Amino acid sequence: MNLGTRKILDRSFTAVGVTSIVLMALALLVVLVPIISGGLKALFFQGTIEHRQLVYNEFGRGDREELERQKEQSQEARRPVFAMLDAFDAELEGMEPAERREYRSQYNHVRDVLHDMLGPLPGDIEPLLLRFQYGNTRWEQAEESLHDLLYVTKWDYSNPNVMAEKYFTPRVDEFQGTALAPLFAYVETHLEEMLLPQPEFYWGFITDRSLDAHIFGGIWAEIQGTFYLAMGAMLFAFPLGVIAAIYFTEYAKDNFLTSMLRSANSTLAGVPSIVFGLFGLAFFINTVKVSESKSVLAGSLTLAIMVLPTIIRAAEEAILAVPKTYREASLGLGATKWRTIVTVILPAALPGIITGAIISLGRAAGETAPIIFTAAVSVGATIGLADVFTEPTPALSWNIYNLASEHEAANEIRHVQYGMVLSLISIVLLLNMSAILLRARISKKLKG
């Protein structure tokens, strides 16, 4: 091969390498930017008076006097709306039944939207569900409600051969000449006075319990559950994995059984996580009965089984990488085999073992399938450390899935879902960072 060809090959390989790295970075950005921007919206947003009232009533935080003052102010702005509704109610009473029916369904929709926006209207039955007790707590939701109030969504069905196009007509047209007509313009211009939006930093999203199935409140129970499950899994998997690795590398004879065990371990690493979930249900809960039903303990054990192969493999590699001279020196000084392993080999292999543990920890925190049947619930309270043996817990990974697919109000609470995703990523990052720091300290000590 002449020099020119070699150069071209070399350059093109460099180009391919750089391109793939750039592509990876772009892909990462595409994933991370929406997660971060969406997740931060759960913490930072334009909060309305309804939000402040909710936080004060449910969690007792906030300045009472200031809140009273703002409430008074917003009530002042809302009064004309209520008066117009009353006037229209009276007008409806005086109408012919046919005419009244015509207005009724449109009017009910107006009332529903106003209820969404401002909370229960005078004359409504006091709602029991928290989601109906307050108006829009976030300004962007209020703006959506406003659009819904001002415009009727219609579909153009004029051509039956194609799918219809969406278009909007002003809702005020339906009420022209009635007492309700001025309401639309009034709400449009006075929405800010009625809801008093101001920038909020809702740190309670991390530390509060969830209210009304995640529609309001925070995600503390999920964060704690994720933490318990991941730590619990490591508590079982780490010692077991290291012991198994020591057996494989130091004690096991090189025979058929050992190679079978090794390949079984490798196969286990490739088993889909849902299989572990079902195994956990069948074995830990139904057969061994570690707990009556789903519990953190059963979930941790299942996750531990799932990450065990990774830990064993990493620990094995790390132990094998310890220079032979270390072992020989120790044995030469008269140390027993056991003592050599505990005092020389394990400390030298520890950084590598911890690397395996870090990877596993992230996986245990993020897995959904193994905990569906063994530990996770959609709603549940935060549990104490003493309850991990018997109680199930909500966990971030499962609740993200639940909120994305099963929740009845999934579209209205996207910010909660994004907030959970961001928290999960941050938790995994934090756990990894601390493990990496620990590893760095150990490595430094070993060298010094």
Add this chain to the structure above:
Amino acid sequence: MKILKKLFLLVAVLSFAATAPAQAKDSLVLDGSTTVGPIAKSFAAYFTKNYGVQVTVSESGSGNGAKSLINGACDIANMSRGMKDAEVAAAKSKGVDPVAHVVALDGIAVVVHPSNFVSALTTEQIRDIYRGKVTNWNQVGGPSAKIVVIQRESNSGTQDLFRSLVVGKKNPITKRAETQASNGAVKSRVATTPAAIGFIGLGFVDDSVKSLSVDGVKPSVETVKDGSYPVARPLFMVTDGQPTGNVKKFIELNRTEDGKQMISELGYVNKY
């Protein structure tokens, strides 16, 4: 060595903390249907608030709820269909005596994208769509577009009821039908797919989808309650034996004024 010692100490401390005696406390575990889920979650919040009893709710589908009850893994199984014979037999063999309580009534709304011209179908037309005999909307008076048929997974009680009430138990659903795992997933799939048809619990219907009249009757709280809407069913909470104590209190929430109000606020239909 110091670090190893520290690690062992940490493990020791954690295991000590974990073995601290768990205080005896009341708690209720609910598992099952995603259709009953919203009611169960709202009842759970109400129950915890008023009686101080912790309630956990999982939404894993009616079939899993039944399995969970049979295995003694939950106190109450939420189900959007009745127990099947096989499930009752499995329960009996494990010494579980399933007792079903109607918590509310629900219509199964057949939904399409709001841009679809079609606003009413007969049961026969819906059956033909799900059996694959009708594949284009123009065969049922709609625009020319290939129908995207959406069904639920076999674990779903809604799927069971839809099959027996509309498609016919023996008739297979077309292989082209796509499967979604929950009411919410069906709704969002239909809301984003102009040519789709799906079915969801009445409580899940909102502006993003259009519910069809079936045999000329629009699904609503009134038509489900008076029995005129054809695709309606009771929703169950199933217990092991006649309920007592907290389970009984929870099951009977739907007869209290507050319970009735919560059910109607969620868009379901009260039985009592």
